[in-house]
Amino acid sequence: xxxxxxxxPLLLACSTAxxxxxxxxxxxxxxxxxxxxxxxxxxxxxxxxxxxxxxxIDVPAIVRTIREQRPDVVxxxxxxxxxxxSGADLHQARELATQLQMHGYFGRAIPHDGGxxxxxxxxxxxxxxxxxxxLPTQAGTNGEPRILAVATITLxxxxxxxxxxxxxxxxxxxxxxxxxxxxxxxxxxxxxxxxLLAGDFNAExxxxxxxxxxxxxxxxCQPCAPTIPVVTPTxxxxxxxxxxxxxxxxxxxxxxxxxxxxxxxxxxxxxxxxTN
Numbered sequence: 009x010x011x012x013x014x015x016x017p018l019l020l021a022c023s024t025a026x027x028x029x030x031x032x033x034x035x036x037x038x039x040x041x042x043x044x045x046x047x048x049x050x051x052x053x054x055x056x057x058x059x060x061x062x063x064x065i066d067v068p069a070i071v072r073t074i075r076e077q078r079p080d081v082v083x084x085x086x087x088x089x090x091x092x093x094s095g096a097d098l099h100q101a102r103e104l105a106t107q108l109q110m111h112g113y114f115g116r117a118i119p120h121d122g123g124x125x126x127x128x129x130x131x132x133x134x135x136x137x138x139x140x141x142x143l144p145t146q147a148g149t150n151g152e153p154r155i156l157a158v159a160t161i162t163l164x165x166x167x168x169x170x171x172x173x174x175x176x177x178x179x180x181x182x183x184x185x186x187x188x189x190x191x192x193x194x195x196x197x198x199x200x201x202x203x204l205l206a207g208d209f210n211a212e213x214x215x216x217x218x219x220x221x222x223x224x225x226x227x228x229c230q231p232c233a234p235t236i237p238v239v240t241p242t243x244x245x246x247x248x249x250x251x252x253x254x255x256x257x258x259x260x261x262x263x264x265x266x267x268x269x270x271x272x273x274x275x276x277x278x279x280x281x282x283t284n
Contacts, residue, residue, distance in 0.1 A: 044281045046080050046163065046204075046278070047079045047276065047277075048080070048083070048278075049081070050085075050246055051083070051246075051272065052084075052175070053070050053084055053086055053087065054086050054271045054272065055100065056094065058268050059270070067098075073266050073274060080131065081171060081204070083129060083207055084127060084129075084130065085127050086125070086127075086208075089102075089116070089125070089126075090123030091124070092123070094123075096123070101114040101128035105130055111130065111133065111135050112129065113128065113135050113159050114127075117152075127174065129159050131159070131161050133161040138157075140158075141195055143174070143176075145188075150179060152178070152179060154188055155175075156174045158170060158172045159171050167202070170199050171203075172192070172203060173207050174188075174192065174206075175208045176217065182217065186217055192224075193223060196251060197224065202251070202255040205225055205249045206247065209221070212243055213227070225249035225250060225251045227248070227249050228247075228249065228258045229275075232244035234273075235263055237271065238272060241273060247275065255281060256279045259278040259280055
């Protein structure tokens with residue numbers, strides 16, 4: 009089951025069969041407008057459990073971390089929904105959206121501990137055309153099923169942008185991540201809108217996995233500052249990327265020096281999005 013919900017500003021709704029919001033009425037094309045700035049955040053939240061406090065769920069810490077960065081769009085990984093370890097009555101994606109007063113969509117990757125586990129999209133703008141793509145895993149590798157959760161937003165300029173959030177396989181062998189990256193590239197090739205892809209790729213920039221994604225997307229960082237481990241990080245595996253390259257310009261990129269709330273540091277990029 010996939011979950012969607014939105015706030016107007018605080019009203020939540022969920023549907024398993026329809027997009028988060030209805031598609032807007034079609035209209036005639038309008039002349040090009042100035043570029044729109046979009047602030048994007050990617051964050052593996054470790055099911056809202058601070059690594060220094062095993063077994064503790066601290067949603068407010070994640071909320072504070074996100075709110076301090078004032079993002080327009082947030083791509084979240086390792087989200088629990090109604091699980092025993094995080095709370096059978098806690099829908100983490102919905103709770104984060106509520107406290108941040110953002111629209112949200114949860115993409116279920118696997119059943120876990122009586123509930124579900126996956127990724128989520130949060131946005132200041134309504135989310136529509138929400139969908140979960142199942143990513144491949146090679147038979148016999150014991151890899152954990154992974155997904156790409158996607159949605160469309162419309163910016164104040166009228167420009168539509170497709171969002172994609174993923175968390176690639178953390179298990180060995182690397183073949184699963186390569187299969188998943190190849191599928192994301194294939195899916196992205198079918199998109200007609202500017203596409204933002206972000207998440208925990210579980211691979212570094214010089215790996216075949218990220219190089220494969222680089223064949224379609226451009227990263228907001230080159231080189232990229234490390235994101236894990238959260239204290240004294242040494243590896244960058246969390247990225248924000250975009251395609252096509254001529255529709256975006258990187259204004260800024262940073263790894264946020266937050267060391268309590270999760271076992272990953274969040275990544276934030278400000279992008280200028282050109283209109284049609």
